[in-house]
Amino acid sequence: MSGGHFELLLRGGEIADGTGAPLTAGDIGITEGRIRLLAPGTAATADRVVDVSGLVVTPGFIDAHTHSDETTLNGTGDEQAHAAVLQGVTVEVCGNCGDSAFPGPYPDFAAFADAHASVGRANHLASLVGHGTLRAAVVGHAARPATAAELAEMCEVLDRNFTAGAAGLSTGLIYTPGSYADTAEVTALATVAARHRKPYVTHLRDEMSRVEEALAEAVAIAQASGAPLHVSHHKTAGKYGWGGTERTLPWLERLRAEGMDLTCDVYPYTAASTALAAMLPPWAHDGGPERLLERLRDAGERARMRTAVAEGVPGWENTVGNGGWDRISVAGAAHHRELQGRTIADIAEERGADALDVVAELLLAEDGDVTIISHSMREDDVQRVLRTPFAMIGSDGVPKPGLPHPRWAGTFARVLGHYARDLQLLSIQEAVRKMTGATAARFNLVGRGVVRDGAHADLVVLDPATVADRATFAEPLLTPVGIHLVLVAGEIVVRDGTVTGARPGRVLAC
Numbered sequence: 001m002s003g004g005h006f007e008l009l010l011r012g013g014e015i016a017d018g019t020g021a022p023l024t025a026g027d028i029g030i031t032e033g034r035i036r037l038l039a040p041g042t043a044a045t046a047d048r049v050v051d052v053s054g055l056v057v058t059p060g061f062i063d064a065h066t067h068s069d070e071t072t073l074n075g076t077g078d079e080q081a082h083a084a085v086l087q088g089v090t091v092e093v094c095g096n097c098g099d100s101a102f103p104g105p106y107p108d109f110a111a112f113a114d115a116h117a118s119v120g121r122a123n124h125l126a127s128l129v130g131h132g133t134l135r136a137a138v139v140g141h142a143a144r145p146a147t148a149a150e151l152a153e154m155c156e157v158l159d160r161n162f163t164a165g166a167a168g169l170s171t172g173l174i175y176t177p178g179s180y181a182d183t184a185e186v187t188a189l190a191t192v193a194a195r196h197r198k199p200y201v202t203h204l205r206d207e208m209s210r211v212e213e214a215l216a217e218a219v220a221i222a223q224a225s226g227a228p229l230h231v232s233h234h235k236t237a238g239k240y241g242w243g244g245t246e247r248t249l250p251w252l253e254r255l256r257a258e259g260m261d262l263t264c265d266v267y268p269y270t271a272a273s274t275a276l277a278a279m280l281p282p283w284a285h286d287g288g289p290e291r292l293l294e295r296l297r298d299a300g301e302r303a304r305m306r307t308a309v310a311e312g313v314p315g316w317e318n319t320v321g322n323g324g325w326d327r328i329s330v331a332g333a334a335h336h337r338e339l340q341g342r343t344i345a346d347i348a349e350e351r352g353a354d355a356l357d358v359v360a361e362l363l364l365a366e367d368g369d370v371t372i373i374s375h376s377m378r379e380d381d382v383q384r385v386l387r388t389p390f391a392m393i394g395s396d397g398v399p400k401p402g403l404p405h406p407r408w409a410g411t412f413a414r415v416l417g418h419y420a421r422d423l424q425l426l427s428i429q430e431a432v433r434k435m436t437g438a439t440a441a442r443f444n445l446v447g448r449g450v451v452r453d454g455a456h457a458d459l460v461v462l463d464p465a466t467v468a469d470r471a472t473f474a475e476p477l478l479t480p481v482g483i484h485l486v487l488v489a490g491e492i493v494v495r496d497g498t499v500t501g502a503r504p505g506r507v508l509a510c
Helices: 109-119 130-137 148-164 183-195 213-226 245-257 291-298 299-310 344-349 355-365 379-387 405-422 428-435 437-442
Strands: 003-016 024-031 036-037 041-053 056-059 061-063 088-093 125-128 169-172 200-203 229-231 262-266 269-276 328-332 369-376 389-394 459-462 483-488 489-497
Touching: 003 036, 003 459, 056 061, 061 405, 088 437, 088 483, 109 125, 109 148, 109 245, 130 148, 130 169, 130 183, 148 183, 183 213, 200 213, 213 229, 213 245, 229 405, 229 437, 245 262, 245 355, 245 379, 262 328, 262 379, 262 437, 291 299, 291 355, 299 355, 328 344, 344 355, 344 489, 355 428, 379 405, 389 405, 389 428, 428 437
Parallel strands: 003 041, 003 056, 061 088, 088 125, 169 200, 200 229, 229 262, 262 389
Antiparallel strands: 003 024, 024 036, 056 459, 269 369, 328 369, 459 483, 483 489
């Protein structure tokens, strides 16, 4: 029986279809950006036939959590812009941790999509609406509750962007100005998400010593609003949180068993990454970035910050207090590249200075724009979350100059190679499901994340015996090995570790 004629035909591979089902042999025909499954050896013709014998064909990977909103727009460079697609990511879900590119600097989802369309993309992008960005646009950066009128305006802006295609609502409740919101404000916004059947995606108020309390707040918001709950990069970090996944994961599983629509994502590393300014107490940010810099110039205010870090502030995560300046290293500092890769504690010791003063001077010299790596987690906690059935894979990639976290270039290959093949923590088909079908279902990416008739032809061809990450903290953008082909909308965008220059990607409405 003839299978017909196709633009591209992948012959002889095994298919991991994105559902977690066992690998099956089959051929894949592609026409006009869509898939047709064929039995092995089906008579068919194609403009181009690619022999993928001995390899595995999977749906394109969907990164559940990125901060790549403007990576192709802001001149960061091709090395940063292509790090995700080089490891097989065909959709990046951005706008996480309460920080999105709209309603500022772009006015709305449509303007954001138009901006990407004007420059072109190798892969697709979906975006959440960031609560912190939304609050900054309507309320500003003041440490106060939103008024009823302001909350109504936030709900209206959110509603419009959901209608236009935004994928959900995100919060970053350790980051200002989002952290200034109370539970009621977030619940009101999550109610808008629920009306649109879109998830509430949250970086919890605390992932360290008070992680269980913060999880309880997230659960209460979801239950009161009716929105599905997705917990970003679930972890129990810091010396007071280590081992906490032994409690959090069974509790979340019980909630799911009781009928709650609840998921999470995870990255396969024991280090996090964020802004250096986030190591300072919330009150230091009251009024916005310029007010923070003013306070950093004031010796008395620095002394208050030093005390806050040492003693804590009620309701504040306090990363340094849960670990120490020796666990915080500089990742990106454009005017102080010699400091990249070094810990704050080491720099302070070399200078004979107090660590808080080192931080203040560095932030002032860099106009507040410094990223860091925080070595805050334990491997057993990471592995528990990775093998949890309702956890999907997200890099939490922060594509900025300097020495960014290697997760931006290595996450998906690391899960497949290190955790699935080498440690056998999960099967390859289960790893693929966590990277594809599960994520597509969570963010309503219809026709993606699966290999089936009529699905979008976003595909990865990989060698399960050799796939591995190479990115390290010293060389964070090294491309993985074992990724032979990456297709987006039926076009080959990566061939044997090299981008082809094709730009079929676009911003997706969810």
